[in-house]
Amino acid sequence: MPGRRTIGVDMGGSKLLAGAVDEELSVHYRTRRTLADLDQPTLIDTAVDAVEEAREQAGGDVEAVGFGIPSLIDQRTGTAVIAINLPLADIRFGNVMAERLGLPVFVDNDANMAALAEHRAGAARGAGEAIVLTVGTGIGGGLILGGRLYRGSIGAGGELGHTVIQADGPPCQGNCPNRGCVEVLASGTALAIEATRIAGERPESGLAAVLEDGYPLDGPLITELAHDDGAASSEALELIVTRVGVAIASFVNIFNPEVVVIGGGVMAAGAPLLGPARAEVAARALPPSRDLVSIVPAELGVEAGLIGAACLAFDGLAEAARQ
Numbered sequence: 001m002p003g004r005r006t007i008g009v010d011m012g013g014s015k016l017l018a019g020a021v022d023e024e025l026s027v028h029y030r031t032r033r034t035l036a037d038l039d040q041p042t043l044i045d046t047a048v049d050a051v052e053e054a055r056e057q058a059g060g061d062v063e064a065v066g067f068g069i070p071s072l073i074d075q076r077t078g079t080a081v082i083a084i085n086l087p088l089a090d091i092r093f094g095n096v097m098a099e100r101l102g103l104p105v106f107v108d109n110d111a112n113m114a115a116l117a118e119h120r121a122g123a124a125r126g127a128g129e130a131i132v133l134t135v136g137t138g139i140g141g142g143l144i145l146g147g148r149l150y151r152g153s154i155g156a157g158g159e160l161g162h163t164v165i166q167a168d169g170p171p172c173q174g175n176c177p178n179r180g181c182v183e184v185l186a187s188g189t190a191l192a193i194e195a196t197r198i199a200g201e202r203p204e205s206g207l208a209a210v211l212e213d214g215y216p217l218d219g220p221l222i223t224e225l226a227h228d229d230g231a232a233s234s235e236a237l238e239l240i241v242t243r244v245g246v247a248i249a250s251f252v253n254i255f256n257p258e259v260v261v262i263g264g265g266v267m268a269a270g271a272p273l274l275g276p277a278r279a280e281v282a283a284r285a286l287p288p289s290r291d292l293v294s295i296v297p298a299e300l301g302v303e304a305g306l307i308g309a310a311c312l313a314f315d316g317l318a319e320a321a322r323q
């Protein structure tokens with residue numbers, strides 16, 4: 001008998017992934033859309049279209065939809081307050097989508113959704129206290145405290161990427177007024193900047209050759225180069241992972257987590273990359289927290305946001321049933 005399904009939607013800065021998910025968090029149908037250069041009405045239409053497709057192909061009864069969006073969410077009103085990379089501002093996104101889809105809709109920040117998924121079904125499974133970092137174009141953070149996703153007073157908490165690791169550092173990305181945040185110093189964008197600098201210092205390196213051929217130095221390419229070509233690209237990645245480790249040392253002191261999970265496109269190579277982050281935590285964090293924490297790669301890859309958004313929808317339905 002076909003079971004219950006929810007649809008999870010992960011909206012990134014450039015693409016959308018949607019999938020039909022069952023209560024065991026298996027994904028039954030997946031679809032994707034490109035989101036580049038859309039205005040707000042077209043963005044909404046594109047999301048509706050993807051959900052309708054997943055709903056038709058779900059193989060079970062779809063009861064709700066969860067969205068992870070790259071935005072600060074005011075959970076008092078369901079308003080997407082501001083999104084860095086998508087044309088969403090001051091829109092009651094949940095209400096708009098619920099009206100269009102005729103289904104209950106739940107909305108949260110995309111990094112929170114990745115954290116929820118890793119906690120329910122991935123590398124932070126079973127942890128009471130966990131930190132999940134998603135290192136991509138920006139650095140997203142999610143906090144699991146007391147076994148639950150921690151959102152702050154109105155839903156805007158857990159912005160771990162905006163932790164300062166250099167007081168007089170460069171201005172942060174997007175709408176952040178701060179300087180020297182780990183996001184600006186250790187995201188995929190920072191990796192490209194550091195790789196370009198190192199390529200300039202080492203004109204003989206594979207990294208410099210790739211740059212000269214006109215390829216943009218993004219995270220996945222540099223990770224691949226580090227694997228094949230060695231020194232210059234590895235140096236750029238190590239620098240970035242070291243900076244992530246500086247931030248993690250503070251998170252370890254503040255939260256005493258059992259586990260810190262690191263995912264996202266920049267960290268696609270997983271465990272072999274994590275050494276410099278572990279070394280920073282060992283050198284900087286206080287005992288006994290530093291000795292008890294595990295720093296591990298994410299397990300759910302690109303589907304983490306989608307699975308987390310589907311979890312959010314199941315949780316929302318259960319909460320509504322209790323009231």
Ligand SMILES: [Zn+2]
Nearest residue numbers: 162172176181
């Ligand atoms: Zn910032």
